[in-house]
Amino acid sequence: MELVQTPRAPAASGMASDATEAVRPRRAKGLVNEVVESLTASIREGAIKPGEKLPTETEIMGRFDVSRTVIREAISRLQANRLVETRHGVGTFALAPQSSGNFQIADFDFATVADVIALLELRISLETEAAGLAAQRRTEANLAAMQAMLDAFQKSIEEDSDAVPSDFSFHLEVAKATGNRHFANLMTYLGTMIIPRTRINTASSAPEGRLAYLRRVHGEHEYIFNAIRNQDADAARAAMRTHLANSKDRLRKSQTEPV
Incomplete structure (x- = not known):
């Protein structure tokens, strides 16, 4: 199988580039996106066929010169976008790209910052109400799952990760x-593309720096969680709306150029 890769420009020293070894350049969008875009192209263009096993983590690390953390986050995004499935102890396999005449949001729907902001506006409507319902209906198991994700986020940002998964x-x-499967189904359909950092490197370009930026996001998540835990529906809605509105504001301030 062959991964679709974009050749690196020739070195300034004038040395000829090796046409047989294409290496993706390091763009501002981040290393995870580089891997995701290459693997997505390989799957959609048939270089990796449905049912075919992807290269191992070690092989992909070597091809892209990235860490294992980067590879695992890239695979998580591909799983969320239903392009691959991982069979524990066996490997990760390509799925047939989905195509449908029904409602869908694809990669090309994120060509500009305005496109990402438009999705955030959809999320505000969807997730504000979801937070209110979650506060009314959450179980102890729900709270435990949310707390686990908060802990994982905290650990990720301290390990120089973008914490997208x-x-x-x-x-x-x-x-x-919420106890309403349609909320979860729609969120699952949208996948990690709903997180602006998957499209625009807002964390690295934040004035306060990457770590402070992600800690602020983590704090906003904690406000949402605490309101849901306290079964305060109004506070949960307000916390979620504030969090997503802040995301819009951060996005506008951090970038004005096309993605």
Whole structure:
């Protein structure tokens, strides 16, 4: 199988590039996105066929010169977008790309910052109500799952990760706590693409720096969690609306150029 990769530009020293070894350049969007985009292209273009096993983590690490953490976050995003499935102890396998005439949000729907902001507006409507319902209906198991994602987020940001998988999973657990499967199904369909950091490197470009930025996001998640735990529906709605509105504001301030 062959991964679709974008060749690196020739070195400034004038040395000729090796046409047989294409290496993706390091763009501002981050290393995880580089891997996700390459694997997605390989699957959609048929270089990796449905049912075919992806290269091992070690092989992908070597091809992209990235850490195991980057590879695992990339695979998590591909799983959320239903492009691959992981069979424990066996490996990760490509799924047939889904195509449908029904409602869908695809990668090309995120061509600009305005597109990402538009999705955030959809999320505000969806997740504000989900947070209120979650506060009314959550179980102890729901709270435990949300707390686990908060802990995973905290651990990830201290390990120089963008924390996208745990960020998405926290929001998904809030949706599950509504007791209404349609909230969770829609969130699952949207996948990690709902997190602006998967499209735009807002954390690294934040004025206060990456770590402070992600800690602020973590604090907002904790406000949402505490309101849900306290069964305060109004406070949960307000905390979720504030969190997503802040995401919009951070996005506008951090970037004005196309994604």
